[in-house]
Amino acid sequence: MSRQAALDRDRADPLAARRDLFELEDGLIYLDGNSLGALPRAVKGRLAQAVEAEWGRGLIRSWNTADWIGLPARVGARIAALIGAAPDEVIAADSTSVNLFKLAAGALAMRPGRKVILSEPGNFPTDLYILQGLARFLPGVELRLAAPGDLHAALDERVALLLLTHAHYKTGALHDMRALTARAHEVGALALWDLSHSAGALEVDLNGAGADLAVGCGYKYLNGGPGAPAFAFIASRHQAEFQTPLTGWMGHAQPFAFRDDYAPGAGMLRALCGTPSVLGLTALEAALTAFDGVAMADLRAKSRALGDLFLDLVAERCPGFGVACPRDSAQRGSQVSLTHPNGYPIVQALIARGVVGDFRAPDVLRFGFAPLYVRYVDVWDAVEHLVQVMAREEWREDRFNQVAAVT
């Protein structure tokens, strides 16, 4: 495909106008929305208003007058619409890690007598770390890891919970949520899906797949800003019996009655813990308006096409790179992963040229294609930059070989 053809595809893109909803500097090609989403223009004014009017002038009264108290459920309902959940099945608060802990512990309580949690090696680290923390503190709990091809066989009657990340953070590979959930149910286990790398980027249908529990990240494809609140999903059928060890006051049936004894709140409210970040939720709520009126099928179609275009151009123009993601876009999230022994300095050299992707050890170059704001021409230009970085051997420069604190 020529650069002109890429420009033509942008002109025909039904999502093209969405890019204007984001602040993106001219000349920047941002392919890391899978790590931190771009800034939606709506956030700036809304956050300033929340600070000046709601906090500054409304002060404590804004819990009522600005409905701060309703934020976790209100933001949750917006996210629910993107992931195939009912509005009252999702709540936004805390971090993905904390929500994983709440739900995994809650799942164990719902399957008394079962002590095994099944996941896969190489799952996003915090998923594994949280399960390890849980297993160390709860006597008898065992973390079992099985490679994707072995998951069906590893699901047996001892398994309380299957916990997987829908789109793999490093390879972008998608799990078959429906099939794996069904298999988990066959053996009486629950299924918890981490949607951190899929919510807002592709069609997720939690209830269609029969999922029991889910968590996800607010600052990747949902564009909620650095460290944005995460979300949690509990299928309606499980909410009444759900209990978590993280019983903070905001999850209480009557938080402002200040009783000594905990009583779980109605529905998803019981998945709250402490006071949620009002500023963070406000930014996330404004950010989510960028999805208003978007057909998730359009989003997914564009995401697949962007990834395919990138892979095709790399195959054609950049010899020496391996492909660590599925080539079939139906099997892939909204990111593409290449491999190269000099991956780290190559990514740094691209960043210096204004093409922002990231590197994941040992040799993976990740490029995310957030379909709300990445254009076909961005993909074309990114590959052109990559061609030049390799042709000029820019990655050999010392400055690109110094490892930063965070990479």
Next chain:
Amino acid sequence: MSRQAALDRDRADPLAARRDLFELEDGLIYLDGNSLGALPRAVKGRLAQAVEAEWGRGLIRSWNTADWIGLPARVGARIAALIGAAPDEVIAADSTSVNLFKLAAGALAMRPGRKVILSEPGNFPTDLYILQGLARFLPGVELRLAAPGDLHAALDERVALLLLTHAHYKTGALHDMRALTARAHEVGALALWDLSHSAGALEVDLNGAGADLAVGCGYKYLNGGPGAPAFAFIASRHQAEFQTPLTGWMGHAQPFAFRDDYAPGAGMLRALCGTPSVLGLTALEAALTAFDGVAMADLRAKSRALGDLFLDLVAERCPGFGVACPRDSAQRGSQVSLTHPNGYPIVQALIARGVVGDFRAPDVLRFGFAPLYVRYVDVWDAVEHLVQVMAREEWREDRFNQVAAVT
């Protein structure tokens, strides 16, 4: 004291100029900084910069270039200076409730064989709720409650942890941190102090008192904004052995190595869990500059004087009110609590007049005196409003008797 005398005291107040660091509307008398601190002027511009420059333009690169990764420790070090801790003993992230869980679970792990956690009835609800959640999930763990006068006797060799709130949220009564910590140590127990109602309002000396662990709130006297990140303190001597079940990736020794196995980070970093709220921490960091150069002794002296003035004026001018806080300001945090059978509508009538305090069931009217921005004349005027509310029986109006969702 006459109103003129109150004005004279403001003129002589060494902290008087600090009020200009806050956005406070003319005519508003804000006596609820113990629930949500006022907006420091420094926050607005700093937060806008973080949104526009760091998130909007720096994007993912700001983890390095804006040192987002260092925020929890940097903010923690600022808070440490206010609570008698070393800079590397405090970290800011998550909510008070989540931090309570981390530290209480960590304390149990440091006292193997002991299963009792001791607190008091009527402690701030989330403290009790979190302990109840822990006790329900960890076999054998028992929550023991003893009234303040019985705490010494209730501390025995079975107690792993004493958890108390330094300044009581409802009565403002202070615990003797030094004596109770010493008694806990005598029986081999650890002491965890919740500083939510004392940090930033009075002199706290965690290391002087020999405290083991502490948590506290970022949005009360620290003025970090609604739902601001909370903080956690672990005394240096305990950090190496500290472990928490909430082992998220940000607490890992090498979070960006993306290893499958958890290994705790150095020092306080291991008390982190998921990705912290960068926007929330940025607001809190800016807010804390209001304390730069403040002598905590001046802060405490003013806080005591404001409370004493309020109580004296109420005793003189407002018959019919009980006093639910210690009359001796040395025994009291930075708030004053009255009681009245019509407390709820009286508080509402005061709010309608621009005097913002709050109500806590069943009959407590709370008034907080944040010494950075409350003036002596505010106290005088607040009591004048109270006199008028009572004289005109304004609290009988229907609109003041409708209970709001959050009160």
